[in-house]
Amino acid sequence: MSKRYTVMFVDDEKEILRSLQRLVRNEPYKVEFANGGYDALGRLKKNQVSVLVTDLHMPEIGGLDLLEMVKKRWPDTIRLILSGNSDSGTILEAINKGDIYRYITKPWDNRELRVIVRQALELYKLQEEKKHLLSRLEQHNLQLERQVEERTQQLLRTRSQAEIGKYASQLVHNLRNPLQSLSCALDFMDYLILNQSSDFNKLEKAVQIARNSAQDLKRIISSVLDRDRQNMQFNLEPVNLNQLIRQVLEYYRINPLFNNEIQKDIKLSESLAPILANSSQIKQILDNLISNAIDAMETSPKKHLVVETSGNRHSVVIRVKDSGCGINEKNLERIYESGFTTKPADKGTGLGLASVKTMVDAYNGTIQVESKNGKGTTFTIQLPIRRSMPV
Ligand SMILES: Nc1ncnc2c1ncn2[C@@H]1O[C@H](COP(=O)(O)OP(=O)(O)OP(=O)(O)O)[C@@H](O)[C@H]1O
Ligand SMILES: [Mg+2]
Structure with a gap:
C-alpha cells in the first residue's frame, strides 16, 4: 500500500484523536485528523480523502450530517463511523443517510480498527480501478469506431459490399465474448462492493478477468487494420x-x-x-x-x-x-x-x-x-x- 492514499479521522475530543494518531502511526497511508465537522470539510476541500472515519456526536456538525455531505460531494470516499453510541436506531439512520461501510463502536479494539481501515482502503482502490477500467473501455470503443470507419473506407475502395458486410459482422461477433466477460466481471465487482464483501481474492480475480478481457478487446480492435489476407501475417x-x-x-x-x-x-x-x-x-x-x-x-x-x-x-x-x-x-x-x-x-x-x-x-x-x-x-x-x- 503506498502513501498516496489518505485516511481522515474526525472527532471533537482531542484525546481520542491523539490515541488514533498513536494507533495508525506506522500504517501505510497518509493520515489527517480533523477536530470536528468544519475542520473536516475544510480539509476535504484541499485534499483527496480515500477513507473517512467520523464520530457521531459532535457540537458543530453532527457525524450523520457530515457523512451525508461527504456522500454528496465526494461519493468515492469510503465512510465509516467510530462512535460510542451503539443503539440500533442511530446505526440504521447512519446507514440510510450516509451509506456507510462500517460502524465501529467505542472503545475500539486496536488491531480490529487497523484491519477495518485497511479493508476500507482496499475497497476504495478497487472502486478506483473499476472506474479506470470503465474509462479504458470507453476509449477502446472510441478507438474501435474510428478504426472500423477507417477500415470501411479502405474496403469501400477495394472490396464488394457483400464482403464488407461479412467482415464487419464477423468482427463485431468476435468482440462479443470479451465484452461479455468484461461486463460480467464489472457486475460481479459491483455486487461485491454493494454487499461490502471483504473477500479480496474474489475481487482481485474479477479485476484480473476484466483486465484480460480489456486486453483482448484491444487486440481484436488493433487487428482490424490487418485482417485481410495479404496482411494476415501481421502480429504473428x-x-x-x-x-x-x-x-x-x-x-x-x-x-x-x-x-x-x-x-x-x-x-x-x-x-x-x-x-x-x-x-x-x-x-x-x-x-x-x-x-x-x-x-x-x-x-x-x-x-x-x-x-x-x-x-x-x-x-x-x-x-x-x-x-x-x-x-x-x-x-x-x-x-x-x-x-x-x-x-x-x-x-x-x-x-x-x-x-x-x-x-x-x-x-x-x-x-x-x-x-x-x-x-x-x-x-x-x-x-x-x-x-x-x-x-
Ligand atoms: N457444439 C455444437 N453442438 C450443437 N450444435 C452446434 C454446435 N456448434 C455449432 N452448432 C450449430 O451450428 C450453428 C452455427 O453455429 P455458429 O457458432 O456459427 O452460430 P451460433 O452459435 O448459432 O451463433 P453465435 O455464434 O453468433 O452465437 C448453431 O446455431 C448450432 O445449430
Ligand atoms: Mg456460436
Whole structure:
C-alpha cells in the first residue's frame, strides 16, 4: 500500500484523536485528523480523502450530517463511523443517510480498527480501478469506431459490399465474448462492493478477468487494420496453445452453467510445440467452439465438456467435445455458412463458425466435425506449426 492514499479521522475530543494518531502511526497511508465537522470539510476541500472515519456526536456538525455531505460531494470516499453510541436506531439512520461501510463502536479494539481501515482502503482502490477500467473501455470503443470507419473506407475502395458486410459482422461477433466477460466481471465487482464483501481474492480475480478481457478487446480492435489476407501475417508470435486454452476457460468461470453444472475434462498435451500465430485469433477460435459447446449442453441431462490438445512435429490439434444436443445431418452441411443459426435471434447470429472457418483457412489448417443427434458434437481443428499463407 503506498502513501498516496489518505485516511481522515474526525472527532471533537482531542484525546481520542491523539490515541488514533498513536494507533495508525506506522500504517501505510497518509493520515489527517480533523477536530470536528468544519475542520473536516475544510480539509476535504484541499485534499483527496480515500477513507473517512467520523464520530457521531459532535457540537458543530453532527457525524450523520457530515457523512451525508461527504456522500454528496465526494461519493468515492469510503465512510465509516467510530462512535460510542451503539443503539440500533442511530446505526440504521447512519446507514440510510450516509451509506456507510462500517460502524465501529467505542472503545475500539486496536488491531480490529487497523484491519477495518485497511479493508476500507482496499475497497476504495478497487472502486478506483473499476472506474479506470470503465474509462479504458470507453476509449477502446472510441478507438474501435474510428478504426472500423477507417477500415470501411479502405474496403469501400477495394472490396464488394457483400464482403464488407461479412467482415464487419464477423468482427463485431468476435468482440462479443470479451465484452461479455468484461461486463460480467464489472457486475460481479459491483455486487461485491454493494454487499461490502471483504473477500479480496474474489475481487482481485474479477479485476484480473476484466483486465484480460480489456486486453483482448484491444487486440481484436488493433487487428482490424490487418485482417485481410495479404496482411494476415501481421502480429504473428510463438503462441503457447495450452496457455491460451487455460485463459479462455478461466473467463468462462463467470458463467454459472459452465462453472457449476458442466463436468470438465481438460487434457492438454504438455509436449506441445508453440505455433506461429496471432494469439487473439486463436482465442477467438477457442471462444467460439467453447461457447457453442456450452449452448448445446444447456438442456442436456449429461453435461460433459472435453478440451484436448495433441500434436506432432508439423501440427497441433485442438479438440472440443461436448455431450450436448448434437447437429442433425441436414444442418451439418450448413454450419459454416455465414448467418446460419438454429438459435433464437437474441442468442445466435450464426457468425461464430463462419469466422472460425475463415481464420482456420487463413492458417492453412483444417476443421472437422463429428456429431450425433442428441448425443454430442466434437470439433477437431488442426493447425500447422509453421504457417505458410495460402495465396
Ligand atoms: N457444439 C455444437 N453442438 C450443437 N450444435 C452446434 C454446435 N456448434 C455449432 N452448432 C450449430 O451450428 C450453428 C452455427 O453455429 P455458429 O457458432 O456459427 O452460430 P451460433 O452459435 O448459432 O451463433 P453465435 O455464434 O453468433 O452465437 C448453431 O446455431 C448450432 O445449430
Ligand atoms: Mg456460436
